[in-house]
Amino acid sequence: MVLPVVTLLLALGFIHGVAWPGILLAGGVVSVVLMTAEMIARSQSRTPAQLVRAAEALSRGEPVSIRPSGDDEAAQLAATLAELSAQLGSRQHLLEKTVESIRDPVVVADEHAMIVIVNAAARRLYRVEPGFDTLTGVRTFQNYYADGTTVMPIAETPMARALRGDDVDDCELIVKPLRAEPAVYLVANARPLRDDAGNLRGAVIVLRDVTAERQAHQALVESEQMAQAIVRTALDAFVQTDQDGIVLDWSPQSEALTGWTRSEAVGQRVVELVFPEELRVAHRQRITRFLQETAAGGMGMRYETASVHRDGHRFYVEVSLNALRRGDGWIINSFVRDVTQRRRAEEQLIQAQKTESLGRLTGGIAHDFNNMLTVITGTIEILADGVRDNPQLTAIAKLISDAADRGAQLTSSLLAFARKQPLQPAETDVNDLIGEVVRLLSQTLGSQTEIRTELGRDAWFAFVDRSQLGAALVNLAINARDAMPDGGTLTFATRNMQLGIPDAVAHGVERAGDHLVIEVTDTGTGISPSHLEKIFDPFFSTKEVGQGTGLGLSMVFGFVKQSGGGIEVKSEQGRGTIFRIYLPKADGTVQGAIEEDDLPVRGGNETILCVEDDPTIRDYVTGQLESLGYKLLVAANADAALEIVSRGTAFDLLFTDIVMPGSMNGRQLAETLMAGRPALRVLFTSGYSDGALPAQQGRGGHGIPLLTKPYRRGELARMLRRCLDLQVDFQGDPVPQPYSVQPDLERFLRENPPEKN
Structure with a gap:
């Protein structure tokens, strides 16, 4: 009877070791087996063959059926085995249902690496069934390490390691089906299975699907990376602080905007880094109000403020705030934009609008x-000639003439300020002009005033009205002298500069490109900030009443x-003033200044078509001509005028006012007539062109002359002869004249008379 007992114990031991150790026969199953063995040992009345077969079937997990026997002990043993078979079957079914219902994949293999248990989740993942060899079976999937690119060898899989006796904890791997299906991210835990003697009987692996978590984490990482990329590449500066203003x-x-590096700024109070001291309290109050509004449902805040650079200079910024709740506090995100140039442009626009409105009035x-x-300046000459033998009346006539000249100068200043004066720009050597101004x-x-020059040797020619620029430089120099009552240094400098669009906007220049820069610097008392923004306003003056009109700088x-x-203009009190003038570069070669004709007044016998809408001026001009x-x-x-021309009446010169009522102005009339007569000579006159005359006049090879009102009889006579005596070809271009050194020689001899022996 020893052999059947041993056979049954081995059979039950096999079940205990292979099937589910510690799960199937834990606790009561062992006691049942021992009791059964004891009963069999005491039984001497029958052969154990039937019981051995039942034990072997029980070891395979098959139902046990034993025929009744007359032997009470054998019958009792048979009943016990049958009951044990039923219990094991019930527990096995419950265990299979439990494992099958687990959402995580579960796989159990025996010591030969054959799968004996695989639940539904594992079957969906790996497409395997019981009996599959985990080491040599043909796979429909591939395991990868956590990087997603490195293939995991079969010998390094958690199941293979557990079958070698290793405990595997939280091993990350990726399963990629060979078919076009998405990869699955898993965390594996595997354990070897041993019997009571410690012999390896298999391994179990439980896998947790973390694909959704990994995707959510990756999305969070990508979102953070994108946010950081936006911050790094944004045009605006980004500053993050806590609710107390500590930089995070x-x-x-x-760094570029403020001059403070990140390592220097993080951990500091932002208010102490970039806000002027007088604005810090207001900033703290603004942040407190902003957080209160945000807590009540507010969506953010935007404002403009002055800021201070690390080097001390001030600039203006636009700040956009939003706040996020973090625990019991707040995180404040700020996007900061430099709006200094925009503010300057707005100020210039306001100035331009103010100037334009005043220009309409003054024009x-x-x-x-x-x-x-x-009429006054013209007729006063006639009166002066008539009373030249009466000293008293001659003095009165001179007073009237001087008053008219002052009125004309005042009107010219008003038009210059309003940008309505008729200009005659030409390519001008500014260095040469400054030399003349300095000599004057x-x-x-x-x-007491020392004059210096720092003129660029390669300074470009500027396209500008030479005489008006000279007057402007003299005006600035006189202001500089008045700012240096105890003496000082006045410096004229020139240099070339290429302005991009942002620079052109910042400097108030009409368009980008090449410009000549003129700097007029003094070492005087400087200008106070309250006066600095008003110095170009008309009639604004810091001088005492009667010492200035206040039109100089506005002009x-x-x-x-x-x-x-x-x-x-840049100025600080006690540190002098710098005026910078930006003039567009000329495209051609320099034209020398036109010298006034010193010859006596000379008339002629040509026919002149005179077009003038004002009857008083028309009568005056008619008499003078x-x-x-x-x-x-x-x-x-x-x-x-067109009606006169249409009748075929011949004339030699068109003398026309520019601003006239009717279907066309003087410029349009001249263009109409010159279309059929290119060689027609034209002389414009105007005291207020109102944009009717283009800044760059001329046709073909020479400019159309302009006689500015008010003018005297001598100026009228000289301009007429200059137009009528100019030799032009049939297209209206000037005919070159032979060069003669005789005028230059005569001028040299007058200035340097020969010494008498």
Whole structure:
């Protein structure tokens, strides 16, 4: 009876070792087996063959059926085995259902690496069934390490390691089906299975699907990376602080904007880094109010404020705030944009609008005023000739003439400020002009003022009205002298500069490109901040009443802007002032300044078509032209002039006002007539062109002359002869004249008379 007992124990031991150790026969199953063995040992009445077969079937997990026997002990043993078979079957079914219902994949293999248990989740993942060899079976999947690119060898899989006796904890791997299906991210835990003697009987692996977690984590990482990339590449600076203003993050743009590096800024209070001291309390109050509004449902805040760079200079920024709740506190995200140039542009726009409105007013007044002054300045010469034998009346006539000249100068200043004065720009050697201005000023500013020049040798020619620029430089020099009552240094400098679009906007220049920069610097008392923003306003002056009109700088401003340039001023009290004038570069070669004709007044006998809408001016001009010997054709407007021309009446020169009522102005009339007669000579006159005359006049090879109102009889006579005596070809281009050194020689001899022996 020893052999059947041993056989049954081995059979039950096999079940205990292979099937599910510690799971199937834990606890009560062992006691049942021992009791059964004891009963069999005491049984001496029958052969154990039937019991051995039952034990072997029980070891295979098959139901046990034993025929009744007359032997009570054998019958009792048979009943016990049958009951044990039923219990094991029930527990095995419950275990299979339990494992099958687990959502995580579960796989059990025996010591030969054959799968004996695989639940539904594992079957879906690996497409394997019981009996599959985990080491040599043909796979429909591939395992990868956590990087997703390195293949995991079969010998290094958690199951293979557990079958070698290793405990595997939280091993990350990726399963990629060979078919076009998404990869699955898993965390594996595997354990070897041993019997009571410690012999390896298999391994179990439980896998947890973390694909959703990994995807969520990756999305979070990518989102953070994108946010960081946006911050790094944004045009605006990014600053992150806590609710107390301690810097948590500081973008590269913040470093460039403020001068503080990230390592220097993080951990510091932002208010102490970038806010002027007088604005810090207001900033703290603003942040407190912002957080209160955010807590109540507010969506953010945007404001502009002054800021201070690490080097001390101030600039203006626009700040956009939003806040995020973190625990019991707040995180404040700020995007900061430098708006200094925009503010300057807005200020320049306001200045331009103010100038434009005043320009309309002054332009209209100047037009009528210049017409009246033309009559006064012209007729006063006639009166002066008539009373030249009476000293008292001659003095009165001179007083009237001087008053008219001052009125004309005042009108010219008003038009210059309003950018309505008629300009005659040309390619001008500014270095040469400054030399002339310095020679003039050295005799008038006094010995207390030292004049220096720092002129660029390669300075470009500027396209500008030479005489007006000279007047502007003299004006700035006189202001500089007044700012240096105890003497000082006045410096003129020139240099070339290429302006991009942002620079052109910042400097108030009309367009980007090449510009000549003129700097006029003094070492005087400087200008206070309250006065600095008003110095270009008309009639603004810090001088005492009667010592200035307040139009000097406004005239300079208007002239420069009308020339397509820009002007800016930098000054500190006690440290002097710098005026910078930006003028557009000329494209051609320099043209020398036109010298006034010193010859006596000379008339002629040509026929002139005179077009003037103002009857008073028309009568005056008619009398002056007739007194000079010219024949006249007179028209009140362009339509009347065209009617005269249509009749075929011959004439030699068109003398026309620019601003006229009717279907066309003087410029349009001239263009209409020159279309059929290119060689027609034209002389414009105006006291207020109102944009009717282009800044760059001319056709073909020479410019059309302009006689500015008010003018005197001598100026009228000289301009007429200059136009009529100019030799032109059939296309209206000037005919080159032979060069003669005789005028230069005569001038040299006058200035340097030969010594008498």
